């Protein structure tokens with residue numbers, strides 16, 4: 001996420017899709033600026049020209065083009081957007097399943113290996129599931145450790161980097177929202193319902209996020225921190241936990 005003094009977007013850790021979305025953003029901006037410049041130019045021409053168009057009644061060809069051109073531009077914006085939307089929901093073949101459950105006011109995480117997809121490490125076969133609760137770090141302790149204020153947690157979620165995963169998000173009480181901007185993830189946590197999203201970090205990183213749905217007095221105090229480490233170490237860490 002963006003921090004104090006940053007003037008640009010935070011780095012996107014979700015490699016392939018992130019690049020596509022970034023490129024699409026640039027494309028939309030390009031079209032928007034072109035339209036703006038053209039409209040301003042025409043406005044100036046109409047304001048300052050000596051010719052008067054008062055008796056100009058109709059011109060079929062002009063009307064045809066000023067309908068068709070904006071339509072084509074909209075199609076040009078819509079098509080790549082649909083492709084991005086499709087890939088953002090595409091759950092490929094995940095190696096790990098990851099569950100985040102929103103609670104008032106903390107997150108609890110469960111990790112399960114996806115048994116349909118073989119893991120690279122055989123020792124992971126024996127591991128089924130584990131659960132951790134993750135609360136916001138106490139202010140006093142946080143200052144002594146030098147973490148980010150209101151963003152660090154006592155138990156960080158740990159996940160393998162560069163591995164396809166699926167995130168399942170749910171809630172056990174009220175609506176929360178699981179948001180990790182750098183990973184392009186934001187999904188509502190709804191009681192009685194499980195939302196599913198693909199999740200992949202293309203590099204080892206520590207990613208911060210916050211609950212993004214007003215869920216009560218401590219809404220601001222249930223941050224999300226996920227540490228992405230190589231899968232080898234992740235499995236070792238899991239084994240140590242079990």
Ligand code: CUA
Pocket residue numbers: 102175176177211212213214215216218219220222
């Ligand atoms: Cu949970 Cu806001």
